[in-house]
Amino acid sequence: MSWRIRVSHTTRYEYAAPVTQSYNEVRLTPRGDRRQNVVVSRVETAPATRSYRYTDYWGTVVTSFDLHAPHTELSVVGSSVVETSGEVEPVREASWADLRSEEVADRFTEYLGWTGYVPNDRELAAQARQLRRGLTPAEAVLAASRFVHEQMTYKQGTTSVHSSASDAWQAKEGVCQDYAHMTLALLRAIGIPARYVSGYLHTRPEGALKETVRGESHAWIEAWTGGWWAYDPTNAIPVGNRHIWVAVGRDYADVVPFKGIYTGGAGAGLTVSVELTRLA
Amino acid sequence: MTRTARTGSSSNGRVPGALFKGYLDPRRPHAGAYDEMFAEDASVRSPYRTLHEALAPSAASDLAARADALGRAFVDQGITFSLSGQERPFPLDLVPRVIAASEWAKLERGIVQRVRALEAFLADVYGDAEIIRDGVLPRRLITSCAHFHREAAGILPPNGVRIHVAGIDLVRDEAGVFRVLEDNLRCPSGVSYVMENRRTMARVFPDLFAQHRVRAVGDYAVHLLRALRNSAASNVADPTVVVLTPGVHNSAYFEHSLLARQMGVELVEGRDLFCRDHTIYLRTTEGERQVDVIYRRIDDDYLDPVHFRPDSVLGVAGLLNAARAGNVVIANAVGNGVGDDKLVYTYLPEIVQYYLGEKPLLPNVDTYRCWLPDERAHVLDHLAELVVKPVEGSGGYGIVFGPDASAKELAALRRKVRAHPRGWIAQPVVQLSTVPTKVGDRLSPRHVDLRPFAVNDGNFVFVLPGGLTRVALPEGSLVVNSSQGGGSKDTWVLASRSSTVDSELSGPGLVGTRVMTGTATEQGPELTAAQQQQQQQQRGA
Numbered sequence: 167m168s169w170r171i172r173v174s175h176t177t178r179y180e181y182a183a184p185v186t187q188s189y190n191e192v193r194l195t196p197r198g199d200r201r202q203n204v205v206v207s208r209v210e211t212a213p214a215t216r217s218y219r220y221t222d223y224w225g226t227v228v229t230s231f232d233l234h235a236p237h238t239e240l241s242v243v244g245s246s247v248v249e250t251s252g253e254v255e256p257v258r259e260a261s262w263a264d265l266r267s268e269e270v271a272d273r274f275t276e277y278l279g280w281t282g283y284v285p286n287d288r289e290l291a292a293q294a295r296q297l298r299r300g301l302t303p304a305e306a307v308l309a310a311s312r313f314v315h316e317q318m319t320y321k322q323g324t325t326s327v328h329s330s331a332s333d334a335w336q337a338k339e340g341v342c343q344d345y346a347h348m349t350l351a352l353l354r355a356i357g358i359p360a361r362y363v364s365g366y367l368h369t370r371p372e373g374a375l376k377e378t379v380r381g382e383s384h385a386w387i388e389a390w391t392g393g394w395w396a397y398d399p400t401n402a403i404p405v406g407n408r409h410i411w412v413a414v415g416r417d418y419a420d421v422v423p424f425k426g427i428y429t430g431g432a433g434a435g436l437t438v439s440v441e442l443t444r445l446a
Numbered sequence: 447m448t449r450t451a452r453t454g455s456s457s458n459g460r461v462p463g464a465l466f467k468g469y470l471d472p473r474r475p476h477a478g479a480y481d482e483m484f485a486e487d488a489s490v491r492s493p494y495r496t497l498h499e500a501l502a503p504s505a506a507s508d509l510a511a512r513a514d515a516l517g518r519a520f521v522d523q524g525i526t527f528s529l530s531g532q533e534r535p536f537p538l539d540l541v542p543r544v545i546a547a548s549e550w551a552k553l554e555r556g557i558v559q560r561v562r563a564l565e566a567f568l569a570d571v572y573g574d575a576e577i578i579r580d581g582v583l584p585r586r587l588i589t590s591c592a593h594f595h596r597e598a599a600g601i602l603p604p605n606g607v608r609i610h611v612a613g614i615d616l617v618r619d620e621a622g623v624f625r626v627l628e629d630n631l632r633c634p635s636g637v638s639y640v641m642e643n644r645r646t647m648a649r650v651f652p653d654l655f656a657q658h659r660v661r662a663v664g665d666y667a668v669h670l671l672r673a674l675r676n677s678a679a680s681n682v683a684d685p686t687v688v689v690l691t692p693g694v695h696n697s698a699y700f701e702h703s704l705l706a707r708q709m710g711v712e713l714v715e716g717r718d719l720f721c722r723d724h725t726i727y728l729r730t731t732e733g734e735r736q737v738d739v740i741y742r743r744i745d746d747d748y749l750d751p752v753h754f755r756p757d758s759v760l761g762v763a764g765l766l767n768a769a770r771a772g773n774v775v776i777a778n779a780v781g782n783g784v785g786d787d788k789l790v791y792t793y794l795p796e797i798v799q800y801y802l803g804e805k806p807l808l809p810n811v812d813t814y815r816c817w818l819p820d821e822r823a824h825v826l827d828h829l830a831e832l833v834v835k836p837v838e839g840s841g842g843y844g845i846v847f848g849p850d851a852s853a854k855e856l857a858a859l860r861r862k863v864r865a866h867p868r869g870w871i872a873q874p875v876v877q878l879s880t881v882p883t884k885v886g887d888r889l890s891p892r893h894v895d896l897r898p899f900a901v902n903d904g905n906f907v908f909v910l911p912g913g914l915t916r917v918a919l920p921e922g923s924l925v926v927n928s929s930q931g932g933g934s935k936d937t938w939v940l941a942s943r944s945s946t947v948d949s950e951l952s953g954p955g956l957v958g959t960r961v962m963t964g965t966a967t968e969q970g971p972e973l974t975a976a977q978q979q980q981q982q983q984q985r986g987a
Contacts, residue, residue, distance in 0.1 A: 187720075187763070189721070189752045189763045189764045191752065191767075215723075216723045216724075218724045218767060218770075218771050220600060220767070220770055220771075221600060222596070222597075222599065222600070223596035223597070223599035223600070224596075230724070230764075230767045232721065232722060232723065232724075232763075232764055234722055272584045272585050272586055273585060275585050275586045275589055275590070276585075276589050279589075279590075425752075426752070427751050427752055427756055427763060
């Protein structure tokens, strides 16, 4: 059973005074894989720019553009139509001994190491060791995700885009980014390679056709237990039709959707909206 | 026929051989080191014979006068380096270092091999990483390197060259074998000293150059310009090359301006350039001019605020993506630091074997890798006998000489190595070779290293004959870095009798080093090595 979804992700910046130079990179183009087919995708800016598109180290499609005419407003729209497939099943092939092997440890070294957003947190590591007791690696991934879901309260404003897994753990509140980082911290502490996934979530489980819903930028995780598979710790649900993925990386820093520098007036306003429509 | 350095051998009635008095004192520090002028039996090694004959009879006062002339020449030209923030002249010793033709031929082959292997390595690491997939190197080695820039993945230079200029640091061990101490693939500096040392020496010692066939170094800029022009995208008929400097406050500014002047190209700072639609332009009084090749002397971290340090004002916003789009070439390429990482260095034999199917012609210095548990254990057990170096360090900072360190320093080092094993390597104390060096009114053995410069133009790798010989001036010191109080020596590569290469001072005029700029700017990228050779020979005739 597959869904066809249209995503429209609009970012609008307003500036107090005209901006004279601006260099930007956006990551708004969904990727294709076995369970996701990108039908069409484009990135448009206003004022119009000549953009350049490339694939970065992590395989993410990046659109780069610069502006030189003075402007007080910049909007960037990423629109795509994507076909998604049903729920992802956990991969149960690897045992703990497999994960401990030198080969796996080296192959996934980047997804086992600590980063700014996913630091080596003593408390989280202790939690993780407790969680994994008696479980297989795949079960441990589910347990860790559910643990984060239970411990955390979904609340915007407590944490910021710069908060790490430790910050979120202390606050016990956060958004999908924090849920994902905390789950990564737990999994890496017990030697399960895990990575950050950014994308979109269609908010209606039933997904009525042609109805446009306000969606959101979303984040979840993928773990390697003999193969990569995804899980959504924020909602404690398997990744399925409603999830559209854009990028993977070690943490949020590798997949930042909008990055740039500019000279000119201070930023006066930022609005982001994501609209999702199930087409079929 | 042997000529011995008998103390007291007289020649013309002046103070006989007093300059070398006590030179081979067995009680000197590191007496086991290889001396490049004297063999153990005090006979003079053959490359140095003519030099020794010329120097030995000189009076100390004569040398002092010449040393003054050298020092003055340097201060006059403003050739300085910054030592802990202070500008000082880089001391040039008046005894040159001599390398025989056959010895140099071996070094040259080894350096070329190394550059070719490292080029292949960088192309692979920023491409498909097959060396990792084939299990030759662990992935960790690459991903844990601070200079592995994921931002550089997928940037393909038009002619495939990433190491336009390499500086390969060599030392000579107790047996006289040249070994590679480290590779410099980012912004190796010092080539201006090579050229300026030669100019100054030629002024002060014209007699010595008349007696030797010393290979010329003055045409370095021709080779550099050819490599830079070759690196431009092939659709560009007449590429615009610029030298990008951090500015006048940089310790190597002198070198940047010298190279720009000799190549006949613009010397620019970041603010002189800008990027529009993934193309780099130079602001000139006549409007914008597109730039095709940037020979940058700015570190990766400051090069492009979009991808690296956002607070950098030295670089050019958008430069990296302009290079990715193929509209400009950055020389040396971004991310080369993964190739000269001191831990990656220890895997060079595997790298040379993997890409070239050859054995390395130049051996490394034996190195223990602290990130491998058994080698780390060995290092921790023998800290007091080893030199321990930070993988990230440069300029000699952070190096601990075990034999000289106090118990407290060793304990601190032990903690640091344990806490961050990837960050450290250890090497046996290599007693670098010694060359006679003027200390007071005498010549004494002082330790030296050698940094030859290699320029890769995509077709062949040119190695400048000689390179920068750095000398540790304090007695017994093995640290040659200019930042640690080192000096330099003119390095003479002797031409073999049969060769036709230009030797220094053979051309018209006193110093034949100023001739290249006029013609060089008009040379198209198609200029080949063979044509280059012809031009030189015509000029010399």
